[in-house]
Amino acid sequence: MDVRHLELLREFAVRGSVTAVARATHRTPSAVSQQLRTAQRELGVELVRPHGRGLRLTEAGELLARGGEDVAAAIAQVQDSLTGLLGSPAGSVDLLAFPSAATILFPGLAQHLDRAGIDLVLHDEDAAESRFADLTADHDVVVAHSLTGPVPEGSERCTVVPLGAEPLDVAMARTHPLAAREHLDARDLAGQSWIGVPEGFPFDRVLQAISVATGTSMRITQRLRDNRLVEAMVAGGEHLAILPRFTTAADGGVVLRPVAGVPTLRHLSALMRPDAAQRSAVRHVVRALRETAARAGLEQ
Structure with missing residues (x-):
């Protein structure tokens, strides 16, 4: 053979x-x-x-x-x-993360690995949850997210290492009537107008859960990928959006409010092909990812 x-x-x-x-x-x-x-x-x-x-x-x-x-x-x-017999972990590690995770992880990770002798090659790309596993064919480590748990859809054949979790909140302009409330219930969101994300992305699943909880259809006027663009759209109008708590700009003209009654915790995980996961340099990077995520305040 x-x-x-x-x-x-x-x-x-x-x-x-x-x-x-x-x-x-x-x-x-x-x-x-x-x-x-x-x-x-x-x-x-x-x-x-x-x-x-x-x-x-x-x-x-x-x-x-x-x-x-x-x-x-x-x-x-x-x-x-x-490699272990000959010395410490070394070589190139190709790492991809979706943009908001990259914002949290990449700066601290690059600093942490500066003296590790590992050539870290960074990429950012947004994708539907079911596509993250496919990206491991071309990258050593892929940081993915899922609303249902630490193992994203389609990653059953990957080695999966949980990195932590981040709440997703409802974003709105400071002048929006709901901004006066500290906490929201799913029922408060019925009939609102939304800036959404493409179908299949974790943020969209929050909107689907709100729709189920309220028994109403969500009025999604636009579907956009870039969180900064979504922030700008929300800050300048009456729309709501789902945005991550830790990487939404505090001075971007929007406020964030937690919503009860629906799942809003997204899980971040490192995905690898099993052979890539065997490399000591890759394991070193994943350990550094976990440490960086903990320092950034992601729930472990």
Whole structure:
């Protein structure tokens, strides 16, 4: 059994298409297709079959793709043992976080790791909860968030390390009638006009929960990703929005109010492919992430 075939199937399972695998591994789609045919011939079993305009793994292909994950993790563990024998953790660690988490974590993390001998490469990208696990294919560590718990949707095949949790509050202009109240109930929010986020994002789930709790439809006038833009929209009008407590600007012209009766705690977690999680440099970064999150006041 050729380990390269297992790695190819593992990549296909993560990326879902020949084109995506080719792009990620710097090969042509025809070369990837040829390698899949070679793997099928040498293993004597069908690994992929046509599905729509593309291919999907068979049951045997799925089994071997999971085996590829195990093999990659075992190799990474041996490599890490050798690194430990030769000295302290070193190398490059590629870290991605969604923007509001990056605002909390990146400055302190970079300072913490300044003398660790680790080359930290930082990225920020916002995504729907179900997409964070996919991003681990191209990044060593992905900081994700979820309203339902520390294991985000779709991350079952990842190594998941909880980092903490942050409350989400209702944001409004200082002149809004609800700003006079220190606490809100879901019923106070029925019939209000909202600036939302794209569907599938954790903030949207708060609005869905309010809708269920009040038995009313949410009036969402716009759906935007950038929290600073949402702050500006809220500060300048009568709209409400869901924003994170720790990274919403105190002088941005909005006030935050907690809301009772619906889940509003978002969990932050570090996601990794199992082989990446074996690297001592990655583990060092994740430990530093947890320490930075605790210093920032995230609930542990």
